[in-house]
Amino acid sequence: MGAGDPQDLVVQIRRSVVEGHFAAGQRLVESELSDLYQVSRATVRQALHELVADGLVEVQRNKGARIRVISTAEAVEITEVRMVLEGLLAAKAAERVTSEQAEGLLKIRDAMREKVAAHDPLAYSDLNASLHARIQEIAGQETARTVLIRLQGQLVRHQFRLALQPGRSTVSLAQHEKIVDAIVARDPAGAEAAMREHLRDVITQISSSPTSHAEPAVLAKSS
Numbered sequence: 001m002g003a004g005d006p007q008d009l010v011v012q013i014r015r016s017v018v019e020g021h022f023a024a025g026q027r028l029v030e031s032e033l034s035d036l037y038q039v040s041r042a043t044v045r046q047a048l049h050e051l052v053a054d055g056l057v058e059v060q061r062n063k064g065a066r067i068r069v070i071s072t073a074e075a076v077e078i079t080e081v082r083m084v085l086e087g088l089l090a091a092k093a094a095e096r097v098t099s100e101q102a103e104g105l106l107k108i109r110d111a112m113r114e115k116v117a118a119h120d121p122l123a124y125s126d127l128n129a130s131l132h133a134r135i136q137e138i139a140g141q142e143t144a145r146t147v148l149i150r151l152q153g154q155l156v157r158h159q160f161r162l163a164l165q166p167g168r169s170t171v172s173l174a175q176h177e178k179i180v181d182a183i184v185a186r187d188p189a190g191a192e193a194a195m196r197e198h199l200r201d202v203i204t205q206i207s208s209s210p211t212s213h214a215e216p217a218v219l220a221k222s223s
Contacts, residue, residue, distance in 0.1 A: 029064065030065075052065070079199060082148060082151055087193075089136050090182070093183050094192075106180065116169045124172075124173075162202070165205070178194040178198075
């Protein structure tokens with residue numbers, strides 16, 4: 001068993017959470033993670049320490065580490081901050097987008113349309129996440145992007161329920177079309193307003209979820 005790179009392990013654990021291999025509230029036992037990922041326990045400890053700092057994992061006294069459960073109220077707060085940051089990034093993307101990058105955004109938008117027409121919400125959710133990531137890359141504002149990645153890391157487990165709500169993909173698509181259109185038109189104010197409108201609706205959906213008072217909040221990958 002090799003020592004392993006803690007950063008690689010962080011990525012692998014995050015991916016396992018996204019894919020549902022680890023549930024919210026599930027204990028993370030050092031020896032089990034060491035065996036599962038074939039790395040040393042020292043590597044596991046370092047990775048867990050970083051995941052605690054990111055807010056994805058918490059350490060409970062006498063119980064050890066576990067995947068942190070995010071309440072509805074906290075999910076709303078995180079999304080409110082995300083609304084400000086992603087609004088900024090959308091505006092920056094509209095200022096900096098090249099013709100080639102604009103074409104790439106339009107291709108993702110068209111693929112999203114196809115998945116909505118095919119009633120494939122999970123594939124749509126993957127494209128949704130790709131679109132948000134591409135916008136952040138085009139924006140080139142690394143400080144906002146870094147903060148946003150850390151915030152989103154706290155919600156990675158909660159990616160499916162909102163995406164699977166009946167009619168959600170259709171509503172989401174229309175919102176993302178506005179975002180893409182504004183960026184491609186090089187309209188920073190319009191892009192920021194469209195992104196904020198989209199995430200304001202996400203907040204409404206989180207708050208009005210029938211499980212809001214009984215279960216952890218759930219979000220799509222990028223909603």
